[in-house]
Amino acid sequence: MEKVNVPELFGSLVFNDREMKARLSKDVYKSLRKTIDENVRLDEQVAEAVAKEMKEWAIEHGATHFTHWFQPLTGVTAEKHDSFIEPTGDGGVLMEFSGKELIKGEPDASSFPSGGLRATFEARGYTAWDPTSYAFIKDHTLCIPTAFCSYSGEALDKKTPLLRSMQAINREALRVLRLFGNTDVKNVSTSVGPEQEYFLIDQKLFNQRTDLVYTGRTLFGCRPPKGQEMDDHYFGVIKPRVIEYMEDLNQELWKLGILAKTEHNEVAPAQHELAPIYSTTNIATDNNQLTMEIMQKVAKRHGMVCLLHEKPFAGVNGSGKHNNWSISTNTGVNLLSPGETPYENAQFLLFLCAVIQAVDDYQDLLRLSVATAGNDHRLGANEAPPAIISVFLGEELTGILNAIRDDKPYEGVEKVIMKLGVHVLPRFSRDTTDRNRTSPFAFTGNKFEFRSLGSSNSIACANIMLNAAVAESLRQYADELEKADDFETSLHNLIKRVITEHQRILFDGNGYGEDWIKEATEVRGLSNLKTTADAMPKLLDPKNKEMLIRHKVFNEAEIQSRCEIMLENYCKTVNIEGMTMVDMVRKDYLPAIEEYLYTLARAVDSMKSVSENVKCRYEISTIEKLTDLTDNILTAVEALEEALAALKDCEDIFATSEAIRDSILPSMNTLRGYVDAAEMLTSAKYWPYPSYGKLLFSVQ
Ligand code: ADP
Ligand code: MG
Numbered sequence: 186m187e188k189v190n191v192p193e194l195f196g197s198l199v200f201n202d203r204e205m206k207a208r209l210s211k212d213v214y215k216s217l218r219k220t221i222d223e224n225v226r227l228d229e230q231v232a233e234a235v236a237k238e239m240k241e242w243a244i245e246h247g248a249t250h251f252t253h254w255f256q257p258l259t260g261v262t263a264e265k266h267d268s269f270i271e272p273t274g275d276g277g278v279l280m281e282f283s284g285k286e287l288i289k290g291e292p293d294a295s296s297f298p299s300g301g302l303r304a305t306f307e308a309r310g311y312t313a314w315d316p317t318s319y320a321f322i323k324d325h326t327l328c329i330p331t332a333f334c335s336y337s338g339e340a341l342d343k344k345t346p347l348l349r350s351m352q353a354i355n356r357e358a359l360r361v362l363r364l365f366g367n368t369d370v371k372n373v374s375t376s377v378g379p380e381q382e383y384f385l386i387d388q389k390l391f392n393q394r395t396d397l398v399y400t401g402r403t404l405f406g407c408r409p410p411k412g413q414e415m416d417d418h419y420f421g422v423i424k425p426r427v428i429e430y431m432e433d434l435n436q437e438l439w440k441l442g443i444l445a446k447t448e449h450n451e452v453a454p455a456q457h458e459l460a461p462i463y464s465t466t467n468i469a470t471d472n473n474q475l476t477m478e479i480m481q482k483v484a485k486r487h488g489m490v491c492l493l494h495e496k497p498f499a500g501v502n503g504s505g506k507h508n509n510w511s512i513s514t515n516t517g518v519n520l521l522s523p524g525e526t527p528y529e530n531a532q533f534l535l536f537l538c539a540v541i542q543a544v545d546d547y548q549d550l551l552r553l554s555v556a557t558a559g560n561d562h563r564l565g566a567n568e569a570p571p572a573i574i575s576v577f578l579g580e581e582l583t584g585i586l587n588a589i590r591d592d593k594p595y596e597g598v599e600k601v602i603m604k605l606g607v608h609v610l611p612r613f614s615r616d617t618t619d620r621n622r623t624s625p626f627a628f629t630g631n632k633f634e635f636r637s638l639g640s641s642n643s644i645a646c647a648n649i650m651l652n653a654a655v656a657e658s659l660r661q662y663a664d665e666l667e668k669a670d671d672f673e674t675s676l677h678n679l680i681k682r683v684i685t686e687h688q689r690i691l692f693d694g695n696g697y698g699e700d701w702i703k704e705a706t707e708v709r710g711l712s713n714l715k716t717t718a719d720a721m722p723k724l725l726d727p728k729n730k731e732m733l734i735r736h737k738v739f740n741e742a743e744i745q746s747r748c749e750i751m752l753e754n755y756c757k758t759v760n761i762e763g764m765t766m767v768d769m770v771r772k773d774y775l776p777a778i779e780e781y782l783y784t785l786a787r788a789v790d791s792m793k794s795v796s797e798n799v800k801c802r803y804e805i806s807t808i809e810k811l812t813d814l815t816d817n818i819l820t821a822v823e824a825l826e827e828a829l830a831a832l833k834d835c836e837d838i839f840a841t842s843e844a845i846r847d848s849i850l851p852s853m854n855t856l857r858g859y860v861d862a863a864e865m866l867t868s869a870k871y872w873p874y875p876s877y878g879k880l881l882f883s884v885q
Contacts, residue, residue: 189436196442198246198322200239208238221316222372224352232284239320240269240282243327251282253290253312254328256343257297258750260557260643262474263333265292266326287329288314297333298753299341300746310335315344318471321441330471339743343645346738347467350652351375353736357659358512358520358536364666365532372515375652378463378632379473380447382504382640383480384455384492385427387883390875391490395773399765400758401494401641402559404853405774407861408500409878413453421450424885426487427457434459434483441479443472453502454881463509463632466652470645473506477641489884495639496562498877499857503563504640508647511632512536512655522631531676534589535662538683540633541576543654544626545690547732548574548712549723551626551635554650556717556751558758560639565715567697570625570637572720573705573713575692577624583693589677590684623696653738660736717755718842724748752838759845763829763853770822773873774860778815781871782808807866814863821856828852 196203205214213234219225243251252264271281290312297310312331320329333342340346351374358373391397396404423431431448438445444462451458459480461472477493484491496503512520520536523529544551551574555564563569578586588595621627625637638647662679669675689709694701705711714720723729725748733739739747785804792799828848835841864872 191439194436195439198440199442200242200320200327201442202319204242205235205238208242209235217316227288227314227316229284232288234284236282236284236287239287239327240280243282243320243322244269244280246322247325248322248327249325251286251327251329253292253314253331255312255331255333256470256474256643256645257333257341258300258343258747258754259298260641260754262478263292263297264326264328265290282327290331292333297341298750299335300749300753310341315348315467317348317465318468319442321475323441323475339740339746343643343649344467344470346649346743347470347645347652349738350649350656350736351466353656353738354512354652354659357656357663360663360667361535361539361659362514362532364663364672367514370514370516370518373512373520374515375466375510375512375648376463377466377469377644377648378461378509379469379638379644380458380460380507380509381473381476381480382451382456382458382506384453384497384504385430385457385484385489385884386455386492386880388485388488388490390880390883393875394880395769395874396762396765397490397492397497400762401492402497402762403499403877403880404762404766405769405857405860405864405874406498406877406880407864409876409881411454411878411882412501418450418454418456419452423448423450423457426489426884430483430487430489431457431459433486434480437479437483438476441472441475443476445476451502451504453498455884456502456504463511466510466644466648470643470648473644493641495557495559495641498881501877501881502568503566505560505563505569505636506638506640506642506644508635508638508644508651509629509632510635510648510651519631521628521633534680535676536659537582537628538680538687539655539658539662541687541690542658542683543651544574544576545687546657547650547654547729548690549714549720549726550650550654550729551647552637552712552714553717553720553723553751554646555637555639555642556714556720556755557639557642558717558755558762559641560637561716563639564637565713570623571696571702571705571713572715573696573702573711574625574637574690575696575705575711576633576690577621577627577693578691579621579628579693582628583691586684586691589681590688621693621696624692625696649738653733653736656736657732716846717752718846721748721751721755721842722839724751749838752842756832756838756841756845759849759853760829760832763825763849766853766856767822767826767829769874770818770856770860774863775815775818777871777873778811778818778863778867781867782811782815784868784871811863811866814859814866817859818856818863821852821859825849825852825856 205217209217213231216231217235220227250266250268252266254262254264257263269280269282270278273279292310292312310333312333315330315332318330320327322328332345334345335341354375355373359370362370394403396402435445444464445459446462447460449458450456463469464472480491493504514520520533523533552572564572585595625635627634627636635647635651638644665679666672666675689711702713706713714723724744730741730744733744734741785808789801789804792801832841832844835844
């Protein structure tokens with residue numbers, strides 16, 4: 186690969202602050218900055234000026250089209266390209282782009298999911314520019330990040346509620362900071378660094394697997410002789426073809442101003458990870474969507490396919506996404522970082538409590554924010570955190586919290602009574618070396634790592650819930666402390682109370698153990714929502730609705746529609762998987778096994794014609810076992826077909842999702858078991874699909 190100048194490359198396809206400063210007049214730049222930083226409305230003239238410069242810049246960088254780029258509830262991003270051309274009347278064209286076109290778009294939105302929010306005769310939704318996320322160029326198209334709403338203003342996307350949740354946490358955190366005498370902070374925002382896992386497999390093999398093509402995961406396939414048991418892949422030497430891919434990918438991401446930083450092999454063969462440097466949640470979310478898209482695109486260039494499915498291979502570790510999350514001020518203070526002074530530490534402890542309480546009070550919202558058919562395969566399967574949400578704090582912090590709770594001396598570095606009269610708090614170190622990988626929600630020094638996200642999830646959903654839930658704890662604290670006569674005593678009492686009341690959510694032990702599930706659900710009363718069908722309806726619980734509406738993250742109609750859309754996605758996904766299985770079994774597996782059986786039977790015939798005494802033990806025992814299996818396969822595929830057909834009799838989406846959970850998924854498992862057993866007995870020459878071994882070890 187030729188040498189690249191990274192600083193020059195970085196952000197070269199982004200209309201970022203540097204470009205704006207260089208190209209816009211001082212006044213225009215200043216008003217745009219005000220819009221970005223302080224949420225001030227953009228006036229038309231400014232929009233016009235920005236559009237003009239943006240277009241010039243885009244054309245210089247090879248763009249011919251523009252698009253409003255948005256994140257509908259389908260889970261992928263959407264774009265509809267318009268070219269800049271405008272006829273001049275003399276047979277020629279000019280390249281035009283107006284302020285109006287920058288600010289607002291009206292895509293025909295009738296086929297995006299709206300969960301009944303937008304009646305189909307009212308097909309128009311609109312997109313609105315989000316100036317807090319920079320415009321960029323992709324495929325010769327100027328992409329303008331936008332929010333997507335119905336005509337009556339309801340959010341039809343993931344960005345709008347995310348921005349609203351960021352406003353909520355900003356508002357409530359500022360109230361709390363003021364109580365600590367913080368007057369210079371203007372803005373508080375959350376930051377995220379999402380670690381992204383993925384698989385790379387050979388394109389030719391991928392194309393041969395109907396299941397991968399239709400569903401993104403293998404629905405059949407028996408375990409290869411070698412899997413991940415040797416632990417030789419994790420952080421192992423990266424193969425040349427993968428290195429080339431990663432280099433190419435990094436460059437594409439850097440051009441788009443995405444801070445791709447770390448890359449390494451993951452636990453499973455063919456599995457890798459990419460982590461960016463963290464950024465503001467809204468930007469991190471846009472960037473992660475783009476990253477996933479570019480990962481797939483670049484893989485194609487290298488003759489590979491990038492699988493983002495949470496569980497592409499049964500029996501092999503699936504892929505997740507770790508959402509590293511923190512809250513910081515515009516003055517550069519990370520509120521989840523233990524401070525240097527006791528005073529800062531008290532503030533830190535209060536923000537820590539806000540997160541602990543938020544996770545406990547809204548376990549179900551966090552769980553459902555990561556619920557998809559794909560992710561259900563990972564959570565609780567001893568490779569990812571369980572479906573039970575709990576918080577890991579590490580030994581030192583737990584010791585401090587317990588000391589506060591019990592009014593006992595803290596037995597750490599310095600022996601002091603944990604009376605939080607602000608000045609007597611001990612200093613504690615920043616590093617928690619103890620890395621508990623089994624916890625879904627772990628404090629890792631100066632941030633929380635929410636580890637339950639699936640690799641294909643948009644991080645928007647998790648962060649909407651997290652921001653909103655923490656905003657709610659902060660609101661309660663501000664309400665209480667604003668009324669207090671003696672701030673320090675009230676603060677101490679509040680922290681002590683929160684630690685005591687939310688003790689049950691704190692767990693530092695092994696999250697994969699059976700004991701934990703029992704303790705969590707039976708003793709601590711934590712929720713264990715195993716599937717999307719169990720989790721998603723919790724969105725409609727009055728306590729959850731009340732909180733989300735109070736902080737203006739969603740309105741009533743939006744909550745109802747989102748719940749239905751997410752359940753619909755779940756049902757559709759599994760339905761397609763079921764139908765794909767039927768198709769593969771009837772068209773390929775059964776005929777292939779039959780062909781092999783026929784070969785064996787002919788062999789027995791011919792051998793017996795040579796000598797009556799030959800036993801043909803291999804042929805005959807295989808025929809016996811395989812015909813048993815084909816009988817079972819047939820019965821199982823018929824059962825699955827019946828279960829799929831019965832779905833249409835379900836009353837509503839809730840009933841359908843329960844049927845998916847209780848009848849479709851178990852029928853699929855049964856069918857798979859028989860087919861995989863037959864794979865072990867059938868000659869590879871006859872088997873119609875590439876094996877797990879080939880798929881997992883094909884990229885060198
Ligand atoms: P690992 O978890 O693999 O040990 P790190 O903890 O160093 O790796 O970082 C993982 C991710 O967390 C990276 O994307 C990093 O940018 C992000 N991160 C680091 N600090 C913060 C922070 N204060 N807020 C949010 N994300 C952060
Ligand atoms: Mg990590």
